[in-house]
Amino acid sequence: MSMENSMSKNALNKSASTWAPVRANSVANQIVEQVREALFAGNFQTGDMLGSEKDLAEQFDVSRITVRDALRTLETMGIVEIKVGAGGGARIAEGNLDHFSDALAIQFKLSGVTEFEILDMQVAIECKAAELATLNRTPENLEELREILEEAEGLLDDPTGFTQAGQRFHLAVVEASGNRALIAQFKALRHVVWPQNARRANRGIAEHAQKVHQKLYTMIDKGDHEAARKLMVAHLESIRAVAFPENGKEVASGPICC
Amino acid sequence: MSMENSMSKNALNKSASTWAPVRANSVANQIVEQVREALFAGNFQTGDMLGSEKDLAEQFDVSRITVRDALRTLETMGIVEIKVGAGGGARIAEGNLDHFSDALAIQFKLSGVTEFEILDMQVAIECKAAELATLNRTPENLEELREILEEAEGLLDDPTGFTQAGQRFHLAVVEASGNRALIAQFKALRHVVWPQNARRANRGIAEHAQKVHQKLYTMIDKGDHEAARKLMVAHLESIRAVAFPENGKEVASGPICC
DNA sequence: AATGTTTTAATTGTTATATCATTATATGAA
């Protein structure tokens, strides 16, 4: 669609009647709101061209600076994508579910949400995912799970390698759920709780984890959703027990993986 | 802390050796990255002053516009808060867990994630929350749940009112979990799936929901976490059955509440 | 005709300068 459908020249009312705070009512923010509302109203599709800064400045009858402010905000929100050069400009961005994991991490950080709280959330996500995986898994999902298990089998004595394989197994399970909301959320949480310093698994822990993962695979393959959920609960609780060895409220040096 | 600890005048290297795309390497984005990294490195606390546009322009030896670009991005990310007037400027923002629900909604919208997928996620969140609520609920939580139940009792013949009370009950349960990650996520999802057009409950449905809610309250009060979880699962599945009457893949006019 | 190279135009990035609106604070009067 073209901008003219939802926005006309001089469409902005500078002398708004309400006495809202300045910053919320700035011309730049009004432009942001218009685009945002148009998006949620279904007037925009991914790839739709908004125009160049110059175009938009003319359309809204404001300066380039103001348009830039609005575009910077829209860009950070992940709504528009900006390209430099001839034929460039702002257009409606593709959805990128990884995008909001940043926002999540930032707000968790600023709000002081604990690793303990996040871990509980992760349990909720993974258990539901395991359940759904038994219903929605594709042959490709199963194949990937098998491949990861095989690879992990050869890494039982390589703590770092096995840890990484274990993390990939968990991700593959969530992906097998076929639920993009769960997948995105899981990735975001992983980004928050597993910065890079996951504890390493020694041979004993690795062997145990491998057994559990294999059992999980079997259940997902068979389609036993209640059993898969219960096993995942137990598995994650045992991981938590190692990660938070005290009575559950103390933070250890970092959660182990797999 | 002061900016000098992590940033010095002329700290930006315009002639970076890597051939990254311009937009990612722009001076404004470099400033954003510096602030962001300083935040995650623990060099910033909520309320720390970054300075005014003029200050920052001098510190980084760039123009005000460039600083504005960076601040607009940081503001949209929820990292800084900007105040106009004497003594104003940019400072590290308080965490606001509602902030990321916007990001979530936008990316779900752009990615075409279905209501069905989101509902599954909501089930995962609420069930875990019900479980935790039995362990962590405070006397205040219980009191609020009782109040909502009483109020709902008088609204059995007021579909709109009962629906709202039901939604508040569900939120109160999640809040009783004491897990801020779950609470924030629940609010975000509610914002996505329940825009405003929730279906209304007739007397029969309302009476049934009220009974279930009362039973949930009893279990949360008693501390029976497994029972609470199971009841919540059943409750949400029945809601889903009404919201998605077909075989589960068809979207009805909107999910009912309570 | 196909392909590689150069030129050109469009577009964002950045700077500089000014003006206006808003806000907090200082100042002073009642």
Added chain:
DNA sequence: TTCATATAATGATATAACAATTAAAACATT
């Protein structure tokens, strides 16, 4: 003390200019 007013700090917006980059068009070569 309390209230009103003046003042200074600050962001919001506008205008103009140049730099850096990119895509497309024009051109040359094979």
